[in-house]
Amino acid sequence: MAFALQVLIDGLSLGSFYALAALGIGLLFGVLKLINFAHGAFITFGAYALILPSAATEATLGIGALPAIPLVILIVGVVVALALLSEFAVFRPLRDSSPATLMVGSFALGFVIQNLIIMIYGGRPKAVGLWSDLSAGVTLMEGVSVPKLQLIIIGVTISLMLALVFFLKKTRWGIHMRAAAEDFRMARMLGVKADLVIMLAVAISGMLAAAVSLLYVVQTGILDFRMGVPMMLFAFIATVVGGMGSLVGAVAGGFAVGMLSILLQTFLPSDIRAYRDVFVFLVVIVVLLMRPQGLFLSSAVRERV
Amino acid sequence: MEPNSPFQRTLREFWPLLILSALVTAVVVIIQAFGDPIVSRSLTEALIRLVVVVALFIFIGNSGLMSFGHIAFMMIGAYATAWQTMPVMTKGIFAPGLPEYLLQNSHHWIPATLIGGVAASVVALVAGLALMRLSGIAASIGTFAFLMVFYSFYLQWSTWTAGQSSLVGLPMTTTPWVGLVFSLVAIAVAFFYARSRFGLALRASREDAVAAQASGVNVQVQRLIAFVVSAFLCGLAGGLYGHFLGLLTVDTFYLPLTFITIAMLVVGGMNSLSGAVVGTLFVSFAIEILRVLERGVTVGVPVKLPANSAEVGLGIILLLVLIFRRTGITRNQEIYWPWKPVVSVSSVTRRQS
Amino acid sequence: MLEVRDLHVQYGRLVALRGVSFSIAEGEIACIVGPNGAGKSTTLLTVSGVLKPTRGEVIYDGKPISGLSPEAIAGLGVTQVPEGRHIFTGLTIEENLRVGAALRRDRDETRKDMERIYETFPILGQRKTQAAGKLSGGEQQMLAIGRALMSRPKLMTIDEPSLGLAPKIVDRVYEVLTELRASRGLTLLIVEQSSERALKAADRLHVLRNGEMQLSGRAADLKDGAEVHKAYFGFTKEHSGEVMI
Numbered sequence: 001m002a003f004a005l006q007v008l009i010d011g012l013s014l015g016s017f018y019a020l021a022a023l024g025i026g027l028l029f030g031v032l033k034l035i036n037f038a039h040g041a042f043i044t045f046g047a048y049a050l051i052l053p054s055a056a057t058e059a060t061l062g063i064g065a066l067p068a069i070p071l072v073i074l075i076v077g078v079v080v081a082l083a084l085l086s087e088f089a090v091f092r093p094l095r096d097s098s099p100a101t102l103m104v105g106s107f108a109l110g111f112v113i114q115n116l117i118i119m120i121y122g123g124r125p126k127a128v129g130l131w132s133d134l135s136a137g138v139t140l141m142e143g144v145s146v147p148k149l150q151l152i153i154i155g156v157t158i159s160l161m162l163a164l165v166f167f168l169k170k171t172r173w174g175i176h177m178r179a180a181a182e183d184f185r186m187a188r189m190l191g192v193k194a195d196l197v198i199m200l201a202v203a204i205s206g207m208l209a210a211a212v213s214l215l216y217v218v219q220t221g222i223l224d225f226r227m228g229v230p231m232m233l234f235a236f237i238a239t240v241v242g243g244m245g246s247l248v249g250a251v252a253g254g255f256a257v258g259m260l261s262i263l264l265q266t267f268l269p270s271d272i273r274a275y276r277d278v279f280v281f282l283v284v285i286v287v288l289l290m291r292p293q294g295l296f297l298s299s300a301v302r303e304r305v
Numbered sequence: 306m307e308p309n310s311p312f313q314r315t316l317r318e319f320w321p322l323l324i325l326s327a328l329v330t331a332v333v334v335i336i337q338a339f340g341d342p343i344v345s346r347s348l349t350e351a352l353i354r355l356v357v358v359v360a361l362f363i364f365i366g367n368s369g370l371m372s373f374g375h376i377a378f379m380m381i382g383a384y385a386t387a388w389q390t391m392p393v394m395t396k397g398i399f400a401p402g403l404p405e406y407l408l409q410n411s412h413h414w415i416p417a418t419l420i421g422g423v424a425a426s427v428v429a430l431v432a433g434l435a436l437m438r439l440s441g442i443a444a445s446i447g448t449f450a451f452l453m454v455f456y457s458f459y460l461q462w463s464t465w466t467a468g469q470s471s472l473v474g475l476p477m478t479t480t481p482w483v484g485l486v487f488s489l490v491a492i493a494v495a496f497f498y499a500r501s502r503f504g505l506a507l508r509a510s511r512e513d514a515v516a517a518q519a520s521g522v523n524v525q526v527q528r529l530i531a532f533v534v535s536a537f538l539c540g541l542a543g544g545l546y547g548h549f550l551g552l553l554t555v556d557t558f559y560l561p562l563t564f565i566t567i568a569m570l571v572v573g574g575m576n577s578l579s580g581a582v583v584g585t586l587f588v589s590f591a592i593e594i595l596r597v598l599e600r601g602v603t604v605g606v607p608v609k610l611p612a613n614s615a616e617v618g619l620g621i622i623l624l625l626v627l628i629f630r631r632t633g634i635t636r637n638q639e640i641y642w643p644w645k646p647v648v649s650v651s652s653v654t655r656r657q658s
Numbered sequence: 659m660l661e662v663r664d665l666h667v668q669y670g671r672l673v674a675l676r677g678v679s680f681s682i683a684e685g686e687i688a689c690i691v692g693p694n695g696a697g698k699s700t701t702l703l704t705v706s707g708v709l710k711p712t713r714g715e716v717i718y719d720g721k722p723i724s725g726l727s728p729e730a731i732a733g734l735g736v737t738q739v740p741e742g743r744h745i746f747t748g749l750t751i752e753e754n755l756r757v758g759a760a761l762r763r764d765r766d767e768t769r770k771d772m773e774r775i776y777e778t779f780p781i782l783g784q785r786k787t788q789a790a791g792k793l794s795g796g797e798q799q800m801l802a803i804g805r806a807l808m809s810r811p812k813l814m815t816i817d818e819p820s821l822g823l824a825p826k827i828v829d830r831v832y833e834v835l836t837e838l839r840a841s842r843g844l845t846l847l848i849v850e851q852s853s854e855r856a857l858k859a860a861d862r863l864h865v866l867r868n869g870e871m872q873l874s875g876r877a878a879d880l881k882d883g884a885e886v887h888k889a890y891f892g893f894t895k896e897h898s899g900e901v902m903i
Contacts, residue, residue, distance in 0.1 A: 035442065093628040099442045100371035104571055105627045111564050112620035115613040172756070179746045179757040186744040189706050191732035191761035191809060229560070233453060240446060277457035284450040288443050289435055 002143040007266055008259075009140075013150040015258020016157035017212055019251045021235035022242065023164065024208035026250035029239065030181035031201040032095070034102045038086060038110035039209060040232030041117075046079040046213030047223055048117055050130065055122035059223060064130050076210040082113070083206030087199060117225045125224040130217055153215050160211060161251055164204070168247070177201055181245070234261075237284050243294020252296045321639040322496040325582045326489050329355070332586060333485045344593075345481055351589035352484030353545050355582065358569045359491040360538035362581035364531045365570065367504055369511035370440070373563055374448030375539050377455040378425040380558035382540025383547040384459065386421035387472050390414050390548070395474035402464025414478045418544035425540025426533045437528040440514070452563065459555045472553040479549035487545060491538050495578050503530050561616075565592075568623040574633025579640045587634060592619060659684040659845055660705070660736075660813060664714035667700050674700040676869045677714070682813070682862070687839055687846045689860035689877070693890065697869040698849040699741055702815045705847075706738045707731040718813070733761050735812035741821065741849075743802040747791030751782050754790050754801055758808030768808070775804040778834065796827035803834065814838075815847040820855060832859050857886070865889035 021039065028036045050064030050071075063074045086109055094105045134152060137145040168174035180187040180197045188194045212231060217223065235250075238257045242249025257280065264276045287295060316323070329352075336348050361375055388396075388403055389412040396408055432451055439447045459466045466472065498504045507527040510517035514524055547553050565588070573584020595618045601609035626633060660682040667675040675697045682688045692698050703709045705716055707728040716724040723731055746754050755775060759768045776783030779800045785793070790801055799819060806814055816835070820828040836859060838844045850856040857863060863880055865873040872889035873880075880886050 035446070090624060090628075097627070097631065100445060101627060101631065103371060103442075103445055104567060105624060107564060108568065108620045108623040108627070111561075112617050112624070115616035115620065119611045119613045119617065175749065175753050175756050176760060178749055178753070182746045182748050183744050185708060185728070186740065186746070187757065187760075188728040189708065189732060189738050189740065190758055190805065191729050192757060193729055193760075194727075236446065236449075240450075244442070274461040275458065278454050278461070281450045281453040281457060285435060285447055285454070288439055288447050288450075292439075292443055 002141065005140065005144050006146070007262055009146050009150055009154070011259035011262040012255065013153045013258075014262055015255035016153045017216065017231060017254075018234045018238045018258050019254025020157055020160065020208050020212050020215075021231050022238035022250035022254040023161070023247060024205040024212075025232070025235050026239050026242075026245065026247050027201050027205050027208075030245045030247065031177060031184075031198055032091060032102070033099055034091060034106060035099065035236075036205070037103060037107040037232070038113060039205070039235070040228030040230075041110040041113035042079055042083060042206060042209035043212045043216070043228030043231055044117060044225060045082055045113055045228075046075055046210045047217045047227060048121055048225075049075055049078040049213075050128060050217060051121075051126070051223065053120050055120070057122070057124055057126065059126040059128050061128070061130075064128065068131075072214065075214055076207050079210035079213065080203045080206040083202045083209070084199060087202040091202070092195075092198075114225055121223075121225070123225060125222050128217055128221055128223055130214075130221070132218075132221070134218060149215075149219055153219070156211065156215065160208065164247070167204075173197070173200060234280070237280060240284050241287050241295050243296065246294060246296075249294045249296050253294070256295075317642040319496075320642045321579060322493060324640050325492050325496075325579060328586075329488055329492070329582065330485065333481055337481055347589070347593050347596075349479055349481045349484045349549055351585065352481065352488045353479070353542050353549060354566060354569065354589065355484075355488045355585045356491045356542035356545070357539055357566045358573075358581045358585045359488070359495045359578070360535040360542065361566055361570050362575065362578055363495050363498055363538070364528075364535040366576045366578070366581070367499060367507040367511065367531050368528050370448075370528070371445040371567075372448040373445060373567070374436075374451040375535065376558045376563045376566065377452045378429060378536040378539035379543035379546065379562075380455060380459060380555070381428050382418075382421035382425040382543030383553055383558070384421075384466055384472070384543075385424035385540070386414070386417045386544030387475050387547045387553050388465070389417035389420065390476060391472065392474050392476075395472075399467045399470075399472050399474075400465050402462075414476060414544070414548055418541055418548075421544035422537045422540035425543065426537040429533045429536030430529070433529045433532040437525050437532060452559075456555065456559055459558075466553075466555060468555070470554075472547075473551070475547050475551050475553065477548060477551045479545045484545065484549075487541060491541075492578065492582065494534065494538065495581070498531070498534060499578065503527060507531055565619065568619055572623060572626045572633055574635035574637040576632075576637040577635050577639050580633050580635040580637060583634050588619065588622070591622060595619075659686075659719065660847070661717040662701070662705070662714070663717065665701070665704060665711050665716070666713035667697070667704050667709055667711050674869055675704070675711075678866065678869070678871050679714075680864050680871060680874055682845060682847055684812075684845055685839065685843050686861045687835070687848065687859055688862045688864065689848045689850060689856040690864045690866050691850050691852070691856050691886075691890065692866035692872075694851065696866040698851075698866055699817055700869075701866070702738060702740070702817050702847070702849055705731075705815060706736065729761075732809060735810070737806040737809050737811035737814050739799075739802045739806045739814065739816040739819065741817035743798050745790045745793075745798050745801050745805065747789065749790055750787050751790050751793070751801060752786040754805050755782075755808050758805035761809055771808055771810065775807060778837075779804055796823050796830070799823060799827075799831055800834070803831075807838070811844065813845045813847065815849070817849045818851065819848065820850065820852070828855065835859065857883075867892060 021043065025036055025039050028034050050061060051059040052062040054060065063071055066074065090105055090109050094102055134149040135147045138148050138151065139145045168178055176187065176192045177197050177200065180192055180194060184194065216227065216231065234257055235254065238253035239250045241256060242253025261276060261280060264279060265273060268276065333348065336344055357375065357379060361372065364372055388400065388407050391411065393409065393411050396403060436444065436447045436451060460468060462468065506517065506522040510522055510524040510527060518524055569584045569588045570581055572588055573582065574580025592615045595610065595615035598608055598610040599612055599614050601607060662681065663679050665675050665678040678701060690698050690701065700709060704711055707723065707726050711724050715722045718734060718736060723734065746757065755772050762768050781797055782801055782804060793801060819831050823831065835846060839846060848856060848860065857877055857880065860877045863875060863877045864871060865886060867890065873885060
């Protein structure tokens with residue numbers, strides 16, 4: 001029982017990262033039909049924004065030295081600004097292109113951002129201590145002690161998701177965004193302000209990336225120019241498993257992939273355990289072949305892949 | 306010369322093949338004439354990438370499907386070749402899991418590279434049976450997942466691939482001339498494939514899958530053929546790459562190389578063989594210039610760009626091409642016989658595509 | 659109210675409209691009929707600003723609008739019920755109507771308009787929290803019209819309202835449209851393939867074929883149909899056998 005709870009919390013907190021990243025990717029796919037390969041770079045950029053620009057091996061906190069509230073606001077602001085800049089410079093000029101062109105475009109964008117980070121900060125990983133007191137354990141029940149951080153990650157993820165659901169279901173702009181995601185041209189003919197809706201979606205996607213940046217740095221304590229990439233790759237898997245273009249699917253997919261990873265990690269024999277990622281990526285191909293609409297949603301398929 | 310003599314007609318027909326081969330050969334001859342060893346190494350690398358980009362063209366250009374997975378074939382070919390050619394002594398240390406026969410023997414690089422190519426195409430055949438059923442975005446994601454599967458697998462398969470570290474001691478046999486020969490072979494394969502009924506059928510399915518199917522083209526099979534042929538060339542390129550570097554690391558065959566080769570194809574124009582060749586030459590040249598500037602030069606005033614300027618520059622070039630000239634440098638057209646307007650049905654259809 | 663002058667529209671190299679002109683007076687029901695591929699939908703999409711003309715212009719209330727974005731044109735009171743209805747299937751019925759009111763800020767009035775639409779189409783009111791994708795074809799057509807009405811349009815364009823619907827439901831749709839003109843003074847531009855159905859409802863009829871306007875006239879003057887037939891098919895009934903290939 002205690003062991004099951006431990007595994008569950010591990011799975012949920014890992015799944016939280018994937019779900020947040022998948023939401024960011026899924027939102028842009030829904031509205032722009034864009035598979036954003038630059039999302040990982042957004043995440044990395046948000047993490048590096050914590051420290052002062054320098055190629056030194058020692059990291060000096062910049063924004064990261066501020067109290068929590070201004071820190072979060074600034075980091076979110078930086079990533080949102082980067083996302084909006086990407087929208088103006090890259091996504092908007094490419095808006096009418098084929099999905100494949102958009103994919104290559106975002107791939108290029110991610111490549112540019114990642115290499116700019118190396119250019120400014122150097123290529124070596126750096127250690128960063130941010131809110132390290134959060135790693136202290138909390139005893140949930142007899143024999144189950146988890147880092148406070150894991151609970152915070154799960155809590156933040158669930159709150160952000162609820163906020164997003166509220167925004168999409170109940171607010172004027174949220175409804176416009178869903179309408180635009182489903183039928184862009186029709187929405188415009190009804191007077192939905194297309195450019196604004198897209199900017200809003202891009203900004204929210206940036207916000208979600210910033211959340212991942214912060215939580216991930218607090219958890220790992222390391223900055224690495226590649227750090228966003230695995231996060232993004234697993235988020236892709238989550239969106240495919242959940243059904244491309246479905247936000248509920250993206251979240252469910254994120255948690256499913258997180259749980260699956262932890263379960264494989266826990267229960268696979270040790271000589272196969274190393275190949276965990278191979279299995280996870282194979283799942284993508286199998287899902288694409290068997291159920292291209294995703295595993296969870298049988299009806300309301302929004303986007304044919 | 307008679308304007309319509311059989312000789313001239315043949316010349317016209319094979320003109321893209323001839324001019325592209327001549328172009329690549331001329332570049333190699335000129336650069337080799339200077340004899341700078343550093344430039345010569347960059348040239349070899351560019352020629353190996355040319356093989357990959359031409360292979361990408363065979364699949365992407367003819368099928369219209371984007372593939373992010375071809376670098377996996379390069380990796381499969383590279384390791385398959387290295388397992389044969391590495392000196393027996395180092396094999397036992399770095400790849401102790403190899404079968405007894407491979408551990409005890411070492412082969413010449415030419416047959417080994419060919420076998421590497423075959424290995425890649427066998428994997429392509431099996432994987433393609435599944436992947437080629439996908440279309441559009443799903444196909445792109447599928448090939449991407451394919452790359453990730455093999456990358457993750459090779460990274461962990463340490464008794465064969467040395468995992469996170471490297472296989473070392475590969476004979477460094479890939480010279481610019483070897484690169485040239487393989488590039489010319491790749492260009493010829495792509496040229497003749499595109500002219501074959503397979504290439505035609507696949508391009509027809511790219512333009513209109515339903516119509517092509519209605520006229521009896523099995524799109525899946527046609528895609529699979531292109532996939533296997535391009536995987537074979539990528540496998541060869543992988544073998545060459547190992548014998549160019551002298552060592553193999555799984556990380557070599559990952560996203561950056563995927564990115565560079567796709568960038569080369571798109572910058573040149575992804576629907577034409579000329580685009581693949583011109584794009585590779587252009588991007589290689591641009592990278593080389595940026596690398597020189599990164600090291601620092603003095604042109605009147607000292608110029609020194611920060612590290613990784615080449616990558617940033619390449620990314621920006623690709624974005625500019627995507628935004629302002631989507632059809633690439635060649636506008637997706639082949640380089641045609643320039644002196645007299647050619648009016649034949651095949652050239653007209655090709656110009657439009 | 660709306661004047662279309664010498665409109666030329668191209669899809670790439672394909673010419674869809676070559677010099678189409680017509681005008682609509684306020685409060686009128688105008689109908690454009692024509693065979694498949696005549697350029698009817700192209701005309702409506704150009705009026706809505708989705709397509710840009712290569713030549714000619716669209717003048718609405720005395721001002722040229724052909725350079726404006728679709729959302730700006732919607733803001734001027736021109737709304738469209740497109741071919742295939744294009745309702746947002748993943749949104750609820752109520753949300754569809756709210757998107758229809760995208761340009762409005764007057765919450766209370768919007769709410770009242772929504773109630774009025776539920777009165778006109780009771781089935782929509784009964785199922786307002788359901789996903790719109792679950793509605794039948796006829797109900798979806800009602801929703802598309804209701805959604806368009808939410809913007810309080812002055813001019814509503816409708817692309818093939820009878821497409822894929824049973825004759826009884828088509829009658830109901832036209833009944834509603836005629837009522838709307840009477841109750842709200844709405845100006846309507848309807849596009850149809852079948853000219854008979856359109857002739858009954860329209861004040862003015864335009865026949866479009868091959869991207870050119872073949873015939874324009876008061877529907878009352880065209881009742882006998884021979885002229886319309888010739889404009890529609892390009893040959894008269896008597897000679898049809900010879901001209902047809």
